[in-house]
Amino acid sequence: MKKKEFYIGYLPEMPEGIAKVVRPFTALLIVLVFVLGIIFLIGQRPFAKSYFEFGNVQDFEGTIQARPIPFLLVVSDEKTEGLPKFERIPLVAEGKDGAEELIRSYDGSRVKLKGTRIYRDSLQMIEVVGGSIVKSGGEGQIAPEKEESLGIHTLNGEIIDSKCYLGVMNPGNQKTHKICAINCLRGGIPALFVVRDKAGNTSELWLLGEDGKPVNEKIFDYVAEPVKMKGEVKRRGAFLYFYSNPDSIERLN
Amino acid sequence: MSESYVGISWNRQKKIYDAIIGVVVLIYLALFIGVGSLLHPTSTIETLLIRGFGTAAILSLHIVLIIGPLCRLSPKFLPLLYNRRHLGVATFFLGLVHGGIATFQFHALGELNPFVSILINNTRFDSVPDFPFQILGLAALIILFLMAVTSHDFWLKNLTAPVWKTLHTLVYIAYGLLIAHVALGVLQAETNPILAVSLGIGMLLVVGLHLTAAFKESKTDTEEPNGKGDYVEVCSVDEIPENRACIATVSGERVAVFKYDGKVSAISNVCQHQNGPLGEGEIIDGCITCPWHGFQYEPETGASPPPFTEKVPTFNVKITGGKVLVDKTPNKAGTRVEPVSIDG
Structure with a gap:
């Protein structure tokens, strides 16, 4: 009767017959793991076209408007029917905080601030760098649109x-x-x-x-x-x- | 052979095993994040890291769980079992990184302590679609942590094999928690059925292999030999290959009857190290050698050769008419029993 092979982990080599089974099985398992990884990647829901320009801090200038939510009212270079065109950009603070505290003493004022752009489709937002808001002088502006x-x-x-x-x-x-x-x-x-x-x-x-x-x-x-x-x-x-x-x-x- | 305690008793097989784990994990993560950022250019790196480590952890846990039953079905898979605990520890670390990044991403930098946030922000335990799946992941991670920190033989020895084994059986609770974590979490937000199908196939594989192995082993347990008096017949001498054993259940305990050098000895089938099946081992250098991790016992005494101290119970044996009979009552662990000569 052929002697059955016996595996001992602390010996340097595994018996040939065991190796013939365990090596291809391990290789198959590894390939399966990679294939499943690709399947998990492909199977994910499509990601939205949204962006956070992390690390790209920019300068912004405009008028703070605290209500109904914190905005920076920015005057565009473009004009509509001879009137200035405004862009409202919502403001938030860093981390998981709103911008209420940051803008409390600047409502209606014209300011300069530093921040990072966040945007999705036509909506955009600024994550304001803490302590970066300074009054820039001049009158705050009011957008003419009606509700x-x-x-x-x-x-x-x-x-x-x-x-x-x-x-x-x-x-x-x-x-x-x-x-x-x-x-x-x-x-x-x-x-x-x-x-x-x-x-x-x-x-x-x-x-x-x-x-x-x-x-x-x-x-x-x-x-x-x-x-x-x-x-x-x-x-x-x-x-x-x-x-x-x-x-x-x-x-x- | 048993061993004294060092951090890790490295040998060639362990180094190969760990190298394969390390390389596969690194390639998997690189593939997931690299290809992921190409396929999904607007995904964030945090999302890819969370998903990459999470999927690696759940795949790894499936492999950990199928190794045991595979080895029960065929000893040819035993090389996968030998260093399985390192794969288990790797699984914990993959889960830890997944949980760590997710905790920072979703729960840090807010008003609440991140762990308080996990526990109190969603209390919809009565809703399947909105169940707070994060708590399930946290509970599973705590179990995997307990298993990882007690994975060393130091803890096995000090907790005793039955306690250690029971603690490590909690992996099945952790597995159930993680399946629920995935099913009530990311699968609720995804629409492609292939993700749920993959998870279902994985579960079927784990459960199916365990049931198949249990069915195979149940035959040994249910075919308990009958016998009047103190001794029961377990097998014929001719059935036992040289330097191997037959396994029988005597009074509810599995006994391994070894044949070697024209003699027969019987000891408990349960290795003191990790309760491995000694009866599936072989006599090497005069010692019964456990197939799981190579721990050794002398067949006459059930004791590991000096300086090692592991001992298992021995059984008195008789041979009558070519049949091996085993005493129903075990001797105290380490008790010397003269082997019975086959030739009488």
């Missing part, structure tokens, strides 16, 4: 924090990002209500209470999940706002 009501609507969508969604994280929404979004809202980062149509196109509305104030602390439990909300949609400049009572939120799951 236009688009009516009362019940919308299905997802509540997210604007900073991560616009590009600091990718993905910056849905289940895996839920707790991060709660942390960001807890820190005062403005909330967005994202509405998707059947084709996957999105509209982003700045989410505020009926009184126009942030409602972050009342919506933690509903972040990053499908919800229904009722409220008034208003347009001002390029932005849409959703003035809604948080008590109107209903889960869709």
Whole structure:
């Protein structure tokens, strides 16, 4: 009878018959691991075209506007019908904090500040470098656009924090990002209500209470999940706002 | 042969094993992050790192878990078992990096302590779509940590083999937690079914191999020999290959009956090191050698050769009409029993 091979780990060589099985099996296992890695990569949901220019701090100049959310009002070189064209860029602080504290003493003032651009599609934002805001002199400017009501609507969508969604994280929404979004809202980062149509196109509305104030602390439990909300949609400049009572939120799951 | 305690008793096989682990992990991560950034140019490096380390950890854990049943089904896979604990420790570190980056990314730089954030920010335990899956990952990581820090033989000796073995059986709890962590976490946000299908196949493989191995072993346990009096018949002498054993269950305990040099001896089948199956071992240099890690015992005494101190129970043996009979009552570990001559 042929002697059965016996493997002993502390001997330098493994028996030939065992090696003939274990080596190809190990090679197969390794190939399988790499193939699965590629499958996991390909199988991921497509990433949004959102960007955070981390490390690229730029200078900005404009007028701070604290309400309804912190903005930097920047006058563009372009003109519309002879009037100056304005661009509103939302402001947030570094980390998971809103810009309320940073801009508190600058509301309505013309300032210079340093910050990093965050952008997704046509929406952009500035992460302000702490302590970089200085008054630049001159009168603060006021954008001439009027607020236009688009009516009362019940919308299905997802509540997210604007900073991560616009590009600091990718993905910056849905289940895996839920707790991060709660942390960001807890820190005062403005909330967005994202509405998707059947084709996957999105509209982003700045989410505020009926009184126009942030409602972050009342919506933690509903972040990053499908919800229904009722409220008034208003347009001002390029932005849409959703003035809604948080008590109107209903889960869709 | 057993061993005294050093950090790691390196030998050629362990070095090869660890080198393969290290190279495969590095290539996997480089591939995941490199190809990932090409396929998904707008993804962030943090996301690729979290997903790269996370998928590496779950793949590694699957391999750790299939090695055991594979070895029970065929001893040809034993080289994979020999240094499995290093693969287990590597799995913990992959999970730790995954959890560490995710904790910093999603929970740090906010108002709450990151660990408080994990525990209190989402309390929707009653919802499958919104279940706080991070807590499951944290619990699994704590188990893997306990296993990693007690993986050394120092802890095996001091905790005793049964306690150590029970502690390390918690890997199945960790596995269940991690499957739930993935299923209630990233799979809820992904739409491609291939990810869920891959996870399902992995689970089927782990569960299927364990059931198959358990079925195979159950035959040994259920075919307990009958016998009147103190001795029971376990096998015929001719069935036992030279320097090998037959395994039988006597009074609920597995006994290994070895044949060597014209003699027969019986000892407990359970190695004192990691409860390896001594009866699947071989007599080398006069000692029964465990197939798992090569620990050795003298067949007459059940004791490791000096200076080592491991001991297993021995059994009195008789041969009648070419049949081996084993005493139902084991002797105290290390008790010398004269081997029975086959020729009478």
